[in-house]
Amino acid sequence: MSKRTADEEALAGPLKGGGRPDAMDVDDKPNDMGEFEDEFEDEFESEDEIIEAGVDGRPDTEREAEEAAMDVDSGPGTFIVGRTQLEAGQTLAPDPTTYRMLHNLSTPWPCLSFDIVRDNLGDNRTVYPATMYTVAGTQADYSKANDNALLVMKLSGLSKMDGEDGDESSDDDDDDEDADPILESKSIPLTSTTNRIRAHQTPSQDPSKPPTTLTATMTESTNVFIHDITPHLASFDSPGSVITPQQNKPVCTIRAHKAEGYAVDWSSLHPAGKLLTGDNDGIIYMTTRTDGGGFVTDTRPFQGHRSSVEDIQWSPSEASVFASASSDGTVRVWDVRSKSRKPALTMQISDTDVNVLSWSRQTTHLLATGADDGVWAVWDLRQWKPSSGPAPEKPTPIASFNYHKEQITSVEWHPTDDSIVAVAAGDNTVTLWDLAVELDDEESKDTAGVQDVPPQLLFVHYQNLAKELHWHPQIPGALVATGEEFSVFRTISV
Structure with missing residues (x-):
């Protein structure tokens, strides 16, 4: 959870679409990476006011009167989305006792889309300090488009919170666990801002060699660039290695789209590489990697949406099926084997833009969606049937939450x-949810004073301009989220 602190600058508004915030307060160099920030040392040593009962310097009577006016569930200094209002000049600081791990880092320009790259360090890792690899694309200011880059990053030295024992074991010394985090990066020049980026790995035929790691970057230029970042990842463990200009060039450029787009996904069931890309004209193209290592884009697009394709995702269990979300308020399910290139199912699930979707990999008939009105919902695809009339059918979700008051920008199981979901929203928060929570009658009485806070809500993490999040597939409970800066964290509740 977060606590309130005062700052001289007011919060910026939520970022939507392709808009870009101002540059970070770092050296203005295209390849200059940011640094991790020791949030609990730097911030609390500043002269910022800490608004917390007992330490704010106000008379006891004044403070006690304010506390009495607050709802019993909020507690002094606790921020609750949609209920607690920040005063002018206030921002939020995290409560360190609620995290197992928390690190923040900034980059020369915001990276509002990223992906996590699987590594060879093992699954279900609980050893600290942790290491992870990510890819991200920048969104530089319009006047400095040449500053844009695809960033391949290694994050290491990610330690636990001070005093956080947990149940994790480590073979490292305590001194190693307290080491400073390290950010290493390789930069691939781009001439356009990144709208969305996704990574894909193809197993090597030679067991002694690493998998081939590809990235697909949808840019504002309407082009989609596919890069092979395998040498960039290998260079982190090969001191002195040099990336050649040829290795920075895309292995394929998709020029089929006539409008920019935000929807990209690689199929996990096609190891060689099968890519979907959707644009603001509502057009979806499929690109397939050939046996020879090249790429072919099918010239027959998938068409059906009446407006922009906001997000797209392959089914985790059916190799020929994918779902798409659109600003026309629908989710459509497609079968790539269809000669008509029309959707097999169309469901009108919102009166506003459907921005994001996520397919459960554990229970593959469950689909989560997030919309522009702040509502995120869970759908049982077994209940979706083809519509017999001209208008799309409006199904009933098995769960729906109207907790966030701004657009949902990311959702992921x-x-x-299959009961835990992470959600990012334009109200500058990342929330964690447990759908398995149900209150009995006695618990309902205890929480009667908690209005508009669903019992399924586990945790709220403050993230300025929250845009995209991903669970780390190999470090249980670890989340990476991006917005104005990156947050790498794990809570004590997951």
Whole structure:
């Protein structure tokens, strides 16, 4: 959870679509990476006011009167989305006792889309300090488009919170666990801002060699660039290695789209590489990697949406099926074997834009969606039937939450727990939810004073301009979220 602190600058508004915030307060160099920030040392040593009962310097009577006016569930200094209002000049600081791990880092320009790359360090890792690899695309200011880059990053030295014992074991010394985090990066020049980026790995035929790691980057230029970042990842463990200009060039450029787009996904069931890309004209193209290592884009697009394709995702269990979300308020399910290139199912699930979707990998008939009105919902695809009339059918979700008051910008199921969902929203928060929570009658009485806070809500993490999040597939409970800066964290509740 978060606590309130005062700051001289007011919060920026939520970022939507392709808009870009101002540059970070770092050296203005295209390849200059940011640094991790020791949030609990730097911030609390500043002269910022800490608004917390007992330490704010106000008379006891004044403070006690304010506390009495607050709802019993909020507690002094606790921020609750949609209920607690920040005063002018206030921002939020995290409560360190609620995290197992928390690190923040900034980059020269915001990276509002990223993906996590699987590594060879093992699954179900609980050893600290942790290491992870990510890819991200920048959104530089319009006047400095040449600053844009695809960033391949290694994050290491990610330690536990001070005093956080947990049940994790480590073979490292305590001194190693307290080491400073390290950010290493390789930069691939781009001439356009990144709208969405996704990574894909193809197993090597030679067991002694690493998998081939590809990225697909949808840019504002309407082009989609596919890069092979295998040498960039390998260079982190090969001191002195040099990336050649040829290795920075895309292995394929998809020029089929006539409008920019935000929808990209690689199929996990096609190891060689099968890619979907959707644009603001409502057009979806499929690109397939050939046996020779090249790429072919099918010239027959998938058409059906009346407006922009906001997100797209392959089915985790059926190799020929994918779903798409659109600003026309629908989710459509497609079968790539269809000669008509028309959707097999169309469901009108919102009166506003459907921005994001996520397919559960544990229970593959469950689909989560997030819309522009702040509502996120869970759908049982077994209940969706083809419509017999001209208008799309409006189904009933099995769960729906109207907690966030701004647009949902990212939603993702936990990789191994089909009841846990992470959500990012334009109200500058990332929330964690447990759909398995149900209150009995006695518990309902105890929480009667908690209005508009669903019992399924586990945790609220403050993230300025929250845009995209991903669970780490190999470090249980670890989340990476991006917005104005990156947050890498794990809570004590997951």
